[in-house]
Amino acid sequence: MADTADTRTPAQIEADIERRRAVLAETLDEIGVRVHPRTVVGDAKARVVSHVDHTLGRAYVRVNSAVSDVKGQFVDEGGSPRLERVVPVALLVVGVVGLLALGTRRRRR
Incomplete structure (x- = not known):
């Protein structure tokens, strides 16, 4: 692998540093959003709602099946x-x- 530091100009090095700083700042902002208490609570609420919806859906299917079975008897x-x-x-x-x-x-x- 060739050493690119020898062929780059100081302006290119500065531009690369600035680009990497911008990417790092964006990554840090994203991490900050992910660990923010509101985000954590919102994610937890979404998981609970999803689980409840799934559980209620399964319960609905089971109850509907039971009602159909009983109806079939009468x-x-x-x-x-x-x-x-x-x-x-x-x-x-x-x-x-x-x-x-x-x-x-x-x-x-």
């Missing part, structure tokens, strides 16, 4: 209710609500 392919499954569940719900209502009335007396 509705046929044509969209009509399956009475052989709906009626027993409705009677069970009415019975539980009735027992709860009786229990509440007895406690008030």
Whole structure:
């Protein structure tokens, strides 16, 4: 590798130094922005929001799948209710609500 210092003029050396100073100043400014507390907090918030969005998205997909599975149990392919499954569940719900209502009335007396 040839020594370029011997062939450069003082003006070229000064220009190279100034260019390197400008690049160094830009790099230091960028480092300053990256380690600034607001930037650090903003980056942390963005990571948390991204994680929450991802988690909520997965939860939504799972809930939607569960609702579809339950709906499939009570509705046929044509969209009509399956009475052989709906009626027993409705009677069970009415019975539980009735027992709860009786229990509440007895406690008030």
